[in-house]
Amino acid sequence: MSPTTRTLEKLRADGWTCAVVEKFNHHVQVRQDLFGFADVLAYKDDTALLVQTTSDEGGSHSGARIRKIFENPHVVTWLQSPYRRLQVHGWCKRGPRNKRKLWVCREREIVLQGDQLHVASDESTVPDLARPQKTTNGLDADVGGRPPFLPINETSPETQATRSI
Helix, strand or coil, X not given: CCHHHHHHHHHHHCCCEEEECCEEECCCCXXXXXXXXXXXXXXXXXXXXXXXXXXXXXXXXXXHHHHHHHCCCHHHXXXXXXXXXXEEEEEEEECCCCCCCEEEEEEEEEEEECCEEEEEECHHHCCHHHCCCECCCCCEHHHCCXXXXXXXXXXXXXXXXXXXX
């Protein structure tokens, strides 16, 4: 099942009426988004929503889509109305280690503040499975109790203790 199909199912379950507005141009063998940035158009009550969908293992795909949206001049025009919204849906499989993985959607809302575009992540739309859960000992629960990755310029308390000897 494609990310676009998953987004259609999710939006319809939330009460939106939606349609795919991305098309395939057979002459140049390329998919073309509506206005250059939207795959799905949805409406509910008096609100219109454009959604860019993507697979999102590691978050790099949705980041690339957001950069593409920020470079598009049509986005500001779309968001100038208070009745129009824009989201990026990143789909990936998440779940605890050695357990069945489930498809989750990370929704990222693009908003216009003044004349600047910003990403406003709605924390309630990102399932808890998508984020590491901290345990009482400060280690990430989803990495089997191992210490989280430390950047090269930082050291763990154990490393600092051994260096001082």
